[in-house]
Amino acid sequence: MALKTEQKNGLMVCHIDGEIDINTAPDLKRAFDKLLSKKELKIVINLTKVTYVDSSGLATLVEILKNMRAYGGKMRLTNLSPKIKSLFEITKLEKLFDIKASEEEAISTFV
Amino acid sequence: MSPGMINLGRSGSLRNSKSGNKTIILKVPSEIKQIKKVSSGILDSLASQNIDEAALFDIRLCVEEAVRNAIVHGNHCDKRLSVTVSYWIEEGSFIIEVEDEGKGFDHKYLPDPTDEGNMLRNHGRGVYLIKRLMNEVQYNDTGNKVRMVKRIEQ
Numbered sequence: 001m002a003l004k005t006e007q008k009n010g011l012m013v014c015h016i017d018g019e020i021d022i023n024t025a026p027d028l029k030r031a032f033d034k035l036l037s038k039k040e041l042k043i044v045i046n047l048t049k050v051t052y053v054d055s056s057g058l059a060t061l062v063e064i065l066k067n068m069r070a071y072g073g074k075m076r077l078t079n080l081s082p083k084i085k086s087l088f089e090i091t092k093l094e095k096l097f098d099i100k101a102s103e104e105e106a107i108s109t110f111v
Numbered sequence: 112m113s114p115g116m117i118n119l120g121r122s123g124s125l126r127n128s129k130s131g132n133k134t135i136i137l138k139v140p141s142e143i144k145q146i147k148k149v150s151s152g153i154l155d156s157l158a159s160q161n162i163d164e165a166a167l168f169d170i171r172l173c174v175e176e177a178v179r180n181a182i183v184h185g186n187h188c189d190k191r192l193s194v195t196v197s198y199w200i201e202e203g204s205f206i207i208e209v210e211d212e213g214k215g216f217d218h219k220y221l222p223d224p225t226d227e228g229n230m231l232r233n234h235g236r237g238v239y240l241i242k243r244l245m246n247e248v249q250y251n252d253t254g255n256k257v258r259m260v261k262r263i264e265q
Contacts, residue, residue, distance in 0.1 A: 021175070022143065022146060022175070022179055023143070023146075023147065052168070052171070052172075054172055054175055054176065054237075055176055055234075055236040055237040055240055056179075058236055059232075059233040059234055059236065060233075062230075062231060062232075062233055063233045066231055066233075083164075083165060083168050087240070090240065090243045090244075091224060091225060091236055091239065091240070092225040092230065093230070095230070096230050096231070
């Protein structure tokens, strides 16, 4: 699992590459703890290269969302594979997260 | 090892199911690193079965969630305790049993992670996912053994 970040149109875009599971979720959590310490207000997380997410991965994304909300930050997820999107639907986390089909849509409509 | 048998580790052994299909039995210590080893071995052994990607995703996820629960919640990561995984294919279904040496739990009384009040919790989705992604899920009375069935032939 790898995390790359870039600034686009005044917001931060994060690209996660790999699997988010019980083995990698702690690393992802630590990486985002560091990012969020700067109180980024708008973050788009692009999941194009995420091939697998388990309950630990879902829990970590929930934790990141909670941490952002605590200081008024907003997060969007984009480019979920059909299978990973179905996990968000099954667990109803799709109601909790702001999910967009593409990174471009997530950026251009972020207010 | 006889033709057709798959040995996934030093502790692996085989027995025949009622239908005559090969059953693979794994006994692993209660270590987190065993989760991926078990699921990888199972997916390797299913590679020749022409199972679609979505079903393989579900099988991997549910195996990992069940083994993780057995290691973490059942055996409390005590390496002296084992998790036993048995699986076979029968009548177009992949069947797997995961058993730990713990006291068990009552799956019926787990909080529903999709309830609004539980949505922000950072745990409690593993068993729920298993119940939603597998075609059949049964726990023994003690609650330390789960049997999961996934149909792999349409």
